[in-house]
Amino acid sequence: MLPSGKREIMGRFMTVEEIDRELKRYFIFYRASGGGVTWSGGEPFFFPESLRLLVNNLSRFGISQAVETSCFFNWEEVVDIVAKLDFIFADIKHMDCLEHKRLTGVENSVILDNIRRIGATGIETVIRVPLIKDVNDSEENIRHTARFVYQHMTWKKMEMLPYHNLGTFKYSLLGLEEFRHDFKAPSKEHIRRLEEIIAEEGVEVVRFK
Amino acid sequence: MSISERTERIRQEYLNNKPSISCLRAEIWTKSHKETEGEPICIRRAKAFAEACDQLPALIFPDELIVGTAGEFRRTAILTPEFSWMWVDKEMDAFDQRPQDPYVITEEQRNFLREEVWPYWKGNSLEEAFLKRIPGETAKLLVDTGILDNDSKWRQAVGEITPDYQDVLFPKGFRKIREEAKVRREALKADSISNIEKIEFYESVIIACDGIMRLAKRYSDAAKSLAASEKDEGRKEELLAIARICSRVPADPPRTFHEACQYVWFVQLGGIISENPLALNLGRFDQYMYPFYEADVRAGRLDRKKTQELVECLWLKLSEWVWTISSNTANYFAGYNQFQNLTVGGRKRDGSDGANELSYICLKATESVRTHQPGLSVRIHPDSPDEFLMAVAELVSKGLGFPAIHSDRAGYEMLLQMGYDPEDARDWSNCGCVVPHFRKTGEWTSAVNVNFGAALEYALNQGRSRLSGKLMGLPEKPIEEFAHFEEVKEAFFRQLSNLIEHAVIGTVVAQKIHMEMVPRPFLSACVDGCLEKGADLSKGGANYNIGPVLTGIGLGVVANSLAAIKKLVFEDKITSMGELNLALDKNWEGFEELRKQALGVPKYGNDDDYVDSLAREISDFYFKETRKYKDVFGSPFNTAFMGISNYVPTGKIVGALPCGRRAREPLSEGVSPFAGSDVSTPLAVMRSAAKVNHDLHSGGTLLNLRLNKSLVDTPRGRRNLAAMIQAYFSLGAFHVQFNTVSTEVLRKAQAHPEQYRDLLVRVAGYSTQFVNLSREMQDAIIARTEHGSY
Numbered sequence: 001m002l003p004s005g006k007r008e009i010m011g012r013f014m015t016v017e018e019i020d021r022e023l024k025r026y027f028i029f030y031r032a033s034g035g036g037v038t039w040s041g042g043e044p045f046f047f048p049e050s051l052r053l054l055v056n057n058l059s060r061f062g063i064s065q066a067v068e069t070s071c072f073f074n075w076e077e078v079v080d081i082v083a084k085l086d087f088i089f090a091d092i093k094h095m096d097c098l099e100h101k102r103l104t105g106v107e108n109s110v111i112l113d114n115i116r117r118i119g120a121t122g123i124e125t126v127i128r129v130p131l132i133k134d135v136n137d138s139e140e141n142i143r144h145t146a147r148f149v150y151q152h153m154t155w156k157k158m159e160m161l162p163y164h165n166l167g168t169f170k171y172s173l174l175g176l177e178e179f180r181h182d183f184k185a186p187s188k189e190h191i192r193r194l195e196e197i198i199a200e201e202g203v204e205v206v207r208f209k
Numbered sequence: 210m211s212i213s214e215r216t217e218r219i220r221q222e223y224l225n226n227k228p229s230i231s232c233l234r235a236e237i238w239t240k241s242h243k244e245t246e247g248e249p250i251c252i253r254r255a256k257a258f259a260e261a262c263d264q265l266p267a268l269i270f271p272d273e274l275i276v277g278t279a280g281e282f283r284r285t286a287i288l289t290p291e292f293s294w295m296w297v298d299k300e301m302d303a304f305d306q307r308p309q310d311p312y313v314i315t316e317e318q319r320n321f322l323r324e325e326v327w328p329y330w331k332g333n334s335l336e337e338a339f340l341k342r343i344p345g346e347t348a349k350l351l352v353d354t355g356i357l358d359n360d361s362k363w364r365q366a367v368g369e370i371t372p373d374y375q376d377v378l379f380p381k382g383f384r385k386i387r388e389e390a391k392v393r394r395e396a397l398k399a400d401s402i403s404n405i406e407k408i409e410f411y412e413s414v415i416i417a418c419d420g421i422m423r424l425a426k427r428y429s430d431a432a433k434s435l436a437a438s439e440k441d442e443g444r445k446e447e448l449l450a451i452a453r454i455c456s457r458v459p460a461d462p463p464r465t466f467h468e469a470c471q472y473v474w475f476v477q478l479g480g481i482i483s484e485n486p487l488a489l490n491l492g493r494f495d496q497y498m499y500p501f502y503e504a505d506v507r508a509g510r511l512d513r514k515k516t517q518e519l520v521e522c523l524w525l526k527l528s529e530w531v532w533t534i535s536s537n538t539a540n541y542f543a544g545y546n547q548f549q550n551l552t553v554g555g556r557k558r559d560g561s562d563g564a565n566e567l568s569y570i571c572l573k574a575t576e577s578v579r580t581h582q583p584g585l586s587v588r589i590h591p592d593s594p595d596e597f598l599m600a601v602a603e604l605v606s607k608g609l610g611f612p613a614i615h616s617d618r619a620g621y622e623m624l625l626q627m628g629y630d631p632e633d634a635r636d637w638s639n640c641g642c643v644v645p646h647f648r649k650t651g652e653w654t655s656a657v658n659v660n661f662g663a664a665l666e667y668a669l670n671q672g673r674s675r676l677s678g679k680l681m682g683l684p685e686k687p688i689e690e691f692a693h694f695e696e697v698k699e700a701f702f703r704q705l706s707n708l709i710e711h712a713v714i715g716t717v718v719a720q721k722i723h724m725e726m727v728p729r730p731f732l733s734a735c736v737d738g739c740l741e742k743g744a745d746l747s748k749g750g751a752n753y754n755i756g757p758v759l760t761g762i763g764l765g766v767v768a769n770s771l772a773a774i775k776k777l778v779f780e781d782k783i784t785s786m787g788e789l790n791l792a793l794d795k796n797w798e799g800f801e802e803l804r805k806q807a808l809g810v811p812k813y814g815n816d817d818d819y820v821d822s823l824a825r826e827i828s829d830f831y832f833k834e835t836r837k838y839k840d841v842f843g844s845p846f847n848t849a850f851m852g853i854s855n856y857v858p859t860g861k862i863v864g865a866l867p868c869g870r871r872a873r874e875p876l877s878e879g880v881s882p883f884a885g886s887d888v889s890t891p892l893a894v895m896r897s898a899a900k901v902n903h904d905l906h907s908g909g910t911l912l913n914l915r916l917n918k919s920l921v922d923t924p925r926g927r928r929n930l931a932a933m934i935q936a937y938f939s940l941g942a943f944h945v946q947f948n949t950v951s952t953e954v955l956r957k958a959q960a961h962p963e964q965y966r967d968l969l970v971r972v973a974g975y976s977t978q979f980v981n982l983s984r985e986m987q988d989a990i991i992a993r994t995e996h997g998s999y
Contacts (some may be wrong), residue, residue, distance in 0.1 A: 025816055028939060029892055033932030 016053045023058065036064030036086070045073040045081070052081050059084045071114040072106060082118065088125040089159075089208075090115050094136045095144040103135065112148070119153040126206055127153065131191065132163045133184040142194045146201035156203045160191050211577050212514065215272045216521040220578055222270070222283055228531040228545060229313040230304065231280025232321055234482060235288040237261045239329050242291075251728035251745060254291075254483075255413035258731055259420030261482045267424075267431040269451070275471055275522045276428050276451055277478045279530055286312050286531035289485045292727070293336035293364040294327045296535040308983035309539040312531070338722050339363035343715060349681070350708065351657075351715045353537055355862035356681060357708060358855070359657040361487060361538050362719045366727065368486030368548070369640055369655070370746070371648040372476050372735035374497040379469070382461040386734050387418035393740060407743030410750075413730035414740065421479045421731065422460045429455035466501040466511055470523050473498075476735060477549065481530055483731040488548035488641035488655075491527075491583055492648050495553040495567040502567055513570070520567075520574045528580035540858040544977025548584055552638035554597055555588025555617045560635060562590070564597040572604050575611050581977040586639040589934060590617035598934075602927035608918060608950040610970050613643060616938035620645035623907035623943070627755055627847065643851050643879075643909035643944045649737040649752035653720070654908060656757030656846075657712040658855045661767045661827070662863040662876045664708050668700035675793060675864025676872065683707050689787045694779045698771060701827075706834050709759065713838040713846060716757045720841040723747045749842045756844035758908030759835050761828070762859045764850055764901075765813040765877030768824035769868035769886065773810040776819075777803075777867075793865040796872045808869040814882025816893040821900045824880075832905040849908025850901070852878040857989050875989050879911030884992045891916065892933060899940035912937075915948040948990070955979065955991050 014022070023037060030036055037058060044051050044067055058065055066087035082088070092108070092115065094100040100108035118125055127149050131137045150156055162185035171180040186194075195205045211217040241257035248256075269276045270283060279285050288297060301319055304312045331337075340363075343351065351357045372378055377386065394411035397404050429452045436448035454471050463469040473491065480489040505511035532547040553568040568587075575585045587601050604612055623645045624634035633647050640646035644654040666675055667682025674681050682704045691697050729746045733739040739750030777783045784792075784803055792800035811817040813824050831848050838846045856878040864872040870883065877883040880898040887894045891914050898912045920926050930947075937945055948970050958965035962980040970979045970990055979987065 025896060026892060028896070029932060029936040032935035032939065033929055035929075035932070 016050050019054060020057055023063075027061065027063065030063060034064075036066065038066040038068060038087075038089075040068040043070050043072070045069055045078050048073075048078050048081065051078075055081050055084050071111045071118070073110075073114065075114055075117055079117075082121065082123070085123055088118055088123055089128055090118060090125060091128050091130060092145050092148070093130060095141055095148065099136070115148075116152045122154045124155050125153060126155070126157045126159050126208070128159045128161050130161045130163060131186050131194070133186045133190075135183065137186045137190065137194065139194065139197055143197050143201060146198045146203045149203050150201050157206050158198050158203050159206050159208060160194060160198075162186060162191060212517040212521055212574075215274075216518055216525065216578060218272050219270075219522065219525045220580070223525055223528055223580060226283045227313045228284045228286050228311075229282040230301075230318060230533070231282055231285045231287055232318050232326070233265055233280050233287075234261055235290050235322065235326050237264050238289075238291065239326050243329060249409040249413075250726065251409050251413035251730055252416065254728050255416035255420070255730040258479075258483050259416050259423070262420035262424035262479075263427070265424075265482070267427040269428070269431055269435055269448070273522065274447065274451070274467070274519060275474050275526050276432070276455070277424075277471075277474055277526070279478060279481045284529050284531050286533040287481065287485055288322070288326075288533060289366065290326055290330040291334060292366060292484075293334050293535075294322075294330050295334065295336055296364055296537075297533075298323065298327055300536055307536050307539070309536060309986070310534065310545050310981065312533070335722060335726055336363050338726060339719055342722065343718050347711045347714045347718075350711045355859050356660050356663045357657050357712050357715060358537075358859075359712070359715050359719065360535065362653065362656060362716070363722070364535055364538065366484030366486045366729075367653055367723065367747075368480075368484070368488045369646075369652060370480070370486065370488075370732050370736060371490040371492040371638060371640060371646055371650070372480070372732070373648045373737045374473070374476075374492065375648070377737050378459070378472070378476060378735055379462055379497065382459060383418040383422050383734070384460045386740070387415050387422075389740055390414040390418070390734075393743065397743075410728075410730075410733070410743055410745050411740075413728065413745070414734050417479075417483070417730040417734055421475060424478070425455045425459060425475055429453075463501060466498065466505045466516060467519055469498055469501045470519050474523060474526050477527065477530075479731045480735075484727075484729065485533060486547075486732075487532065488550065489732075490638065490640050490646070491549060491551040492638040493553070493555075493563075493636070494551045495565055495571055496557070496563055499565050499567050513566070516567075517570055517573060517577075520570050521578050524574050524578050524580055524583060528578075528582040537858075540854065540983075544581060544854075544981045546584075546977055547582060548641040549582055550586055550639040550641060551583035552586045552588060552615075553612075554593065554601075555615075555637075556590055556621075556635055558632045558636045562592060562594065564594055568597065569600055572600050572612065575609065576604055576607050579609060584639070584642065585612040586615055586643075587612045588615050588617040588620065588637075589938060591935065591939070593617075598931040599924075599927060601934075602921065602930045605930060605947050606918070606921035606927055606949060608948065608954075608970075610946065610948050613639070613944060613946045614934055615639065615643070615645070615944050616942060619903050619938065619941060619943035622904040622941075623909075626904055627907045629753065633753075643911045644758065644849065645907065645909060645943070647753065650755055651736070651746050651749060651751035651753070651842075652755035653716065653757035653840075655849075655851075656716045656719075656759060658760050658762055658859065659705075659708050659712055660859045660863065660876070661705065661761055661763035662859065662866060664704040665701050665763075665767050665770055665866065666863055667704040668697065669790065669793070669867075670864075672704075674862065676862060688790045689785070691786055694771075694775045697774055698826075701767070701771065702830055702834075705831065709831075709834050709838070712759050713835075716759075716846075717841055720757070724841065754842040754844050756840050756842075756846045758847045758849045760849045760851055760855070760908060761831055762855050762878070763863075763876035764824055764828060764880060765883045765886070766866060766868060766870055768813045768820050768827060769810070769883055770866045770870075771823050771827075772812075772820035773807045773867040773869070775823075776810045777806060789867060793867065796865045797869070804869050807867060810868070812868070812882065812886040812888075813877075814887030814894045814897045815889040816896040818900075821897045824897070825900045825902065828880075828901045828906065832902075847908045848906045850879045850906055850911065851909040852881070852911040852913060854986060857986060875992075878913060881911065881913045884989065892936070895933070895937040895942065895945070896940070899937060899942040903941055903943045910943045912942065912945045913948070914945060918949045918951050921949055952991055955987070959984070959987055 064086045068089040071090045238257045241260040245253040304314045390411045399405050432448045432452035436445050439445040458468045458472040459475045463472045553571045554564045557563040620637045637645045640654045672682040672684045733746045738752035744750035797804040811819040813820045835846045835848045856876045860875040861873050903910045968979045
């Protein structure tokens with residue numbers, strides 16, 4: 001929705017078959033790059049039926065698949081999909097349950113439970129923290145997260161994702177101006193300090209850029 | 210940045226000196242020809258060449274390590290009145306003002322040319338002979354029309370030669386080549402026409418060899434005398450070394466890397482003086498130079514830095530001399546481009562990978578001197594070392610438009626298809642822009658440009674040009690009477706066949722005149738086969754004679770247009786042929802809604818079979834039709850979809866087209882999509898382009914893509930670029946090149962050209978300084994879609 005009240009479609013609707021056909025064009029590239037498909041969103045696990053069809057079909061061709069997820073889903077509903085993935089990016093926004101609820105509207109218990117389960121599958125996983133200055137970038141919170149990762153994950157890897165403003169224009173497009181926040185990313189020095197803490201806890205710091 | 214302060218200083222000279230016309234070569238050439246009246250033409254040419262070698266100034270510019278110039282200026286452009294003086298006479302008063310590739314020329318020079326040079330050649334130039342002999346029907350389509358263009362074959366020399374360093378020049382040296390010619394000449398008696406011709410040929414080679422050896426000797430002497438008065442001890446040493454090197458090469462085989470570099474430049478210089486050639490290529494430089502590099506490094510005579518400096522000096526030499534061309538030719542080959550192609554990487558004759566340290570040094574030299582020459586090409590195969598792939602991607606990321614990236618395998622298949630022995634086919638290098646070539650070959654790799662857009666226009670407009678109203682094609686029935694799509698397509702094929710026939714006639718007439726008028730004694734000495742056969746290159750002396758290449762222009766735009774007719778008229782019945790015709794006549798004015806629908810029909814470049822299958826069918830037809838014809842040596846004609854900058858001038862004569870393109874807009878280049886119509890991803894473009902059967906079009910197939918610079922700023926991005934290239938080649942495609950500058954930068958360069966003098970962009974088959982392009986070429990480049998994601 002534009003400020004003028006006119007709707008503008010930014011993406012397009014595609015059926016599972018159309019997505020599948022589109023993806024197959026790229027197989028030729030994956031052969032050379034060793035790459036594959038990353039399911040992202042939004043939250044891909046909010047659409048388990050479609051995602052299941054897509055993931056099953058691609059895994060038939062041995063195409064490497066990753067997902068970017070908030071891990072806020074019903075495990076039983078998606079466990080068979082998770083099992084077919086080669087790589088998972090999972091977010092932990094805050095370790096403190098109440099803070100998490102305050103920031104996101106939900107507690108983090110479901111999320112942390114799901115991440116533990118993912119950890120137990122042995123699928124390669126990176127835990128990401130979207131860092132917002134003075135919101136979740138305390139040394140304590142990050143040390144806590146790193147310990148959690150060390151304790152529960154087969155792959156002990158974390159990535160710091162500093163907050164960026166690329167999405168702010170969407171608030172007005174969506175008519176949600178009043179929810180707009182003035183978030184900032186932590187300083188580079190602070191991020192470096194946090195990464196040292198992660199390393200101290202025996203967790204590898206990675207960067208996917 | 211250049212590797213050393215020296216090369217940086219030379220580079221600044223190159224950037225800040227304007228290309229200047231030198232009359233010296235024309236003056237010497239004319240005087241010599243006056244003295245040789247009545248002698249065989251090849252002897253006359255050879256004697257003129259030797260005179261030029263004796264009389265051109267042996268100038269050594271400050272800082273130079275590689276020496277030799279074709280005239281008195283740092284950036285010398287020479288004149289070749291034996292090919293054509295008419296266009297020079299007509300255009301030289303405006304040389305310094307023309308939009309594309311201006312030259313500096315003085316009033317005094319112009320007067321001299323008009324009084325002393327032109328009168329001798331009047332009636333005797335290649336251009337005049339061609340214009341007298343070309344049949345009227347063909348001339349109507351071929352002479353400065355934009356429909357068929359081959360004026361680079363009768364207003365200039367052919368060029369398109371790759372001197373054979375591997376088997377002829379380096380192992381023998383000109384002394385031995387001369388000796389061989391002499392022995393062969395002495396074995397013959399002048400008792401038959403064929404023997405007389407052979408004798409004349411061998412004598413011309415002997416004279417040319419003497420000429421180039423004396424030229425080198427003069428440079429040796431010049432270096433010696435400069436050294437005598439040089440105060441700086443370091444420079445004195447350098448000059449003495451230059452003196453020693455020039456007394457050795459090219460008469461005798463080189464022993465060091467420096468000698469080999471100087472040798473290569475003397476061969477280029479000899480070629481330039483002899484005919485001001487287009488596409489005098491350096492071939493597989495990293496292969497034939499490597500033994501010298503390795504031996505020097507092992508002996509401690511050379512390190513990597515010094516090698517880098519020498520290579521950069523050679524790059525600058527290649528960039529300094531200026532190709533002199535008519536404004537019409539300059540529209541097709543924009544940017545002072547001489548097309549001296551140099552190929553690195555790829556498989557060796559035995560099939561193993563050939564990338565070596567010199568390959569990397571060459572890539573680095575192009576990055577650091579940022580000049581438009583040589584035309585750096587790389588060959589990539591599935592087992593190319595990752596280091597090499599990443600070095601190629603790294604150079605792409607610099608946004609210079611270099612290197613041109615070629616599939617090793619597709620090039621090999623193209624050469625096999627043309628009839629080369631497998632080992633020779635594996636040893637291919639590039640000629641000009643994207644033509645797979647082999648050094649023991651005589652071939653017109655860019656014989657005629659064929660305007661596909663014009664052919665479609667004549668099919669739809671009763672054989673007439675929409676802009677001029679003149680009957681240019683075969684008569685056709687009125688557009689309203691086409692009842693099926695197949696009929697439209699057949700009419701296009703009929704018109705295209707007609708253009709092909711005239712292109713062939715234009716080429717064969719030109720070839721015959723070249724045989725009579727333009728022997729090439731110096732270059733014949735550099736190519737294997739000529740001495741053995743006793744025949745000049747122009748008479749088929751080379752080991753291989755490959756048929757001339759007809760370059761198709763506008764494949765994408767014609768496929769789009771046929772698809773639009775198919776869908777809008779015959780399938781969806783949204784419009785009629787009559788209404789469409791009216792819309793095209795009105796250049797879409799008043800038909801905005803119809804144009805919108807035309808633009809909505811699938812476009813080539815988006816991996817949509819609806820239109821891509823038409824591109825394949827058209828290109829296959831083009832190959833089959835062209836292959837029916839043979840040239841003067843009995844070799845079948847070949848096809849290409851390569852670029853050069855021809856898609857701009859050819860568009861100017863074509864009215865609006867059914868795809869939604871407006872009148873006079875550029876067509877599409879090579880196998881690239883129409884600018885701005887590839888709205889999916891680069892990979893979709895590649896999938897579309899790969900549907901063309903590349904192996905058929907052995908004159909080369911060109912794909913040009915622009916990528917946003919940010920895509921290749923990281924190792925991961927460059928890795929993906931490399932994977933994309935490999936993916937494209939795995940589909941059988943031949944070539945791809947990238948421009949990675951941002952649109953913003955290009956616009957800035959348009960506004961402030963003085964700040965962007967070294968900004969290189971990929972034009973089509975080559976890169977050149979952006980600021981050297983005319984405004985409309987610049988706009989055409991900006992209009993190419995910039996892809997923001999893979």
